[in-house]
Amino acid sequence: MLELQHLRVCLVEPSNLQSHIIVQLLAELGITQVETVGDAASALKRVAEAPAPDVLISALYLPDATGTELVYQLRESETDATHLPFILVSSETKARYLDPIRQAGCMAILPKPFDVAQLRKALDNTIDFINAEDDDSGDNDIDLADLAVLVVDDSLTARRHIRTVLERLGFQRIVEATDGSAAIPLLEQTLFDLVITDYNMPEVDGLQLVDFIRQHSMQSSVPVMMVSSEHDNGRLAAVMDAGVSAICDKPFETRTIRGMLNKILRASV
Template identity: 45%
Template structure:
């Protein structure tokens, strides 16, 4: 797929902001763009045609961008649509649901056109991989086992889709560190992907336990987190985490990292 083949829905109440966004998209070669000023009309349109990307502001007349992506994730077909947030919002209570939903990117207003281009190319890669899920997989992924640990069901589903696009069919999920440790007692894994902030046992405690008390202390552990404070992330490095990724996740960046962690370390 090329950029000019994408169907993008732009949801923005300000006509001026919509014009800025659509002009940038057209300058990058995107041709199929549909514009909406509120979420309800856009959701109704999505029921008849599935877009490749939805680009939305945070504050809409009828709901927030967080509520919009939440509604999309409840609908089969729309739950896999790439979501971009374009907003100057900085409050945690608004942004955290977007990060946990598997949003592809959060672009500030005004955004850097180069960052938009990179995000679009990453989205094209995701759409291509999703559409060709059964083709051209690296054989090195076929026999691998990956454990995904996150208290957000939407985040687990997003990570699972990325793994599936790579050809990883052997996956297990756990909703927190406590459940993950029970799974690890009975099965060996080639990679553990974990969130940081979780109930019962968080990601930091999970990594510590894996490194010190399990029979697979050398398993690669990737932390995927929306944590903005650097201090706990330094603690992760001290206990032996393999890599750290921030939410929202760039599909391309995460895919390349997973290939390095899973494939390059096993050949």
């Protein structure tokens, strides 16, 4: 299993000062295998070379692209870099800039400035993601490979990231739906052991989907986990009232997902 100090980091940062600060923080954690590039094109070139980095840490604003554009190019590349762990560093706080990064599947969004503890938390999540396939700390009496899971999200990149995490945790029977309206026919045709859904979706959103499952479907007791960037407490309260089993933020931590899944799956057996 990969240990923190052995991480290979590619840092994408056009500012020499910011780059120096982040490299120093990484060194405080014992991470010395750090390569620095100044733009998105150089980052994409580097991740295609061997040995590939274990994680990409990028600023939001780059000379030739944004961090958002960079992570989406990675996720859509259909190469070994498709699922490369990605950490964003930015002083931006507006949801319209950060939500696309959350949807794409990132390990963390670090504010500027951040401290070594925040960096450690982001990298611990990265390590958990990388090591998930080799982690035997879960409940061995639940055979995840036999469980049927429905993943519902209108974002292809989000579905890919959720699917990758599930597969690393040991799930094999995974069905995808592009939104709530596409999920309903699947729920009427197939018995699932778990449903994982986004909140914000066209036509039938996460709340409406949970309501359908609990009130109108043949599998009203199936565990439902909501993974969403939604932060409206009123909307989230309505989801809990509708009968969701758990809510997890985007970006989520692999360890958190593992713990939540173990809890809700054990409660359903």
